[in-house]
Amino acid sequence: MLGSRLQDVVDELAERIGRSVAVNDPRVRILCASRHFGDEDRVRVRAVLQRDAGSAAAGHILAQGVDRWTEPGVIPPREDLGMRARLCAPIRWRHQLLGLLVVIDPDGSLSPAGVHAVREATRTLAPLMYGDFTARDTERVAREEAVRQLLSPSATVREAGRDALARGGRLPSARWAGVTVARVVGDPPADRAGAVEVALRTGLERVAGDRALRTEFCLDGPLGLLLTCSDRPVPQERLRARAAVLLEQVRSVLNGSAECVAGIGETVEGGAEQAWMSCEQATGAARAATTRPGADGVVHWAELGALAPLSLIPPDRLTPALLPAPLRALLARDPSGRLVDTLTAYLDHGGSAPRTAHALHLHRTSLYYRLQRIAELTGLDLADGDNRLTLHLGLRLHALMRSAGRG
Structure with missing residues (x-):
């Protein structure tokens, strides 16, 4: 029902201004789009067909600081991506960013009346999107908090997380578990703080989409924690390959504004309830990854040798x-x-x-x-x-x- 109402608003705006229009969520994932008006580019065609504009395009949009915009602004073109300029208007309700209304505008010729129509559309979309966004966001926050608790070194905190995941039917049931930690290093510019969170979520969601493994993930400040559960130990080569995909996605969104490394903990017997040990190791390995020149940014705990216990010292x-x-x-x-x-x-x-x-x-x-x-x-x-x-x-x-x- 919500989707059809959003689509109606988007289609009406597109016909009114004669431009291709789309609504994205705050992570630049497309929610709905109008028909093409002959102004489409490679990025839009991909987004419509695959429901994904690509991490490089998302990173370019986020690099403009759109998560802090309160008024429509211009997203400059990227010829290397086949991406034309766009007018981007934030959709906000009570200061909360719910999404982005994007209009193809390659030559900046959208009239003042057209820009006004875009503003009006964001005001119409905001209350429609708020309830659904809030429900999904509340569920996500609760799930991620439970995963963070499950991976805590404190037994009391772990018990709370385990119970919360069990009540929600999300407690992974498997004999083996391991954790990979992605860590954004350096200090990205203030206008890219939101992009760091989006970058980590984009990478984690991409890797968590592997249905052959049972996964949960959460964010913990500049860290992305990926819990993997399985009926048998996952080969180290596969874990490294997944970590490499995760880093590729994060780096693509950040587009050079910050670096990202990953640490892999040992796969431990005992399933999700013992995964906290692997999480401790993965966090230390990610910390140590920044001291290993020439490495691909991925370090397994077992590779650290004598450095392993030192990497667990808090910064x-x-x-x-x-x-x-x-x-x-x-x-x-x-x-x-x-x-x-x-x-x-x-x-x-x-x-x-x-x-x-x-x-x-x-x-x-x-x-x-x-x-x-x-x-x-x-x-x-x-x-x-x-x-x-x-x-x-x-x-x-x-x-x-x-x-x-x-x-």
Whole structure:
């Protein structure tokens, strides 16, 4: 019933102004569209046929800050997407964004009377959409809160989430469960804050559409949490492939305004009620992903080795106080970072001078000189296993600090 009423308003507006018109939800997913008026472009044709304009087109629209608009504005063209300019008017009710009314306007020739008709249409659409939007939004918020609770490290909180999902018939029933965490890193511009949420939801919804697996997801600040349940352990290769698809979608919507990485936790036996352990691991792996140059942005907990427990330290606890005093002394006396890089390579290569020299493209004599200087500045004998462990853990902590902007 609601769909037919929206369609009537859209069709009437399109006939009145002689332009192709569409209504999208706040995530730029098409809800209804008028007939074409000869002004359609590739993006509109795809949206009408597939009910999806594509993540790149959605990202371009969101990049204009439409989630904060209160008046109609222009979406500039994107030739590489085959996308013409559009007039975009927010549909709001009591300041809440319910959707976007979009009119193809390639040359900006829509008359003032036409723009006025678009404004009138948004006022007609808003009360029609509000009830349905509110009901769906309330259900989504409750479901995501229950998933967040289910993945909490607190047993009491997990019990509340489990009960809420069970009452709603959404508690996944399977022997195995695992969690993937997508994390947006960096600080996107203020006008893109809404786009971050949309980007994460777009990616999570895309991956959750795999009907071969039972999935639930939620957002937790800059994190997207994807819970996967199955009757047998999911191969790591498949989990990585799903994470890669998730990142591709998020990055496409963000269009370079922020980076996104993903962490994968172990698949644990015990199903959804034990998935919190995998969530903890995936969160740490996503945190560590920012310190792994050259990686594809996806890190599995099992790949982290000694770095794994360090990645679980909350970012606000990553302070210089955690670093061993000998390493702090080296950092203070090595402003160029050359000695620190040398020490890192030496320890990463198990204390092998030949392999370290090869990795750094150094003559072995130069390497031995640097190692001697490091020993002098730290006061530690690098031949001692405990000293190597102390410095290696300290270097890994320092890398985490820098990725969190605290070092």
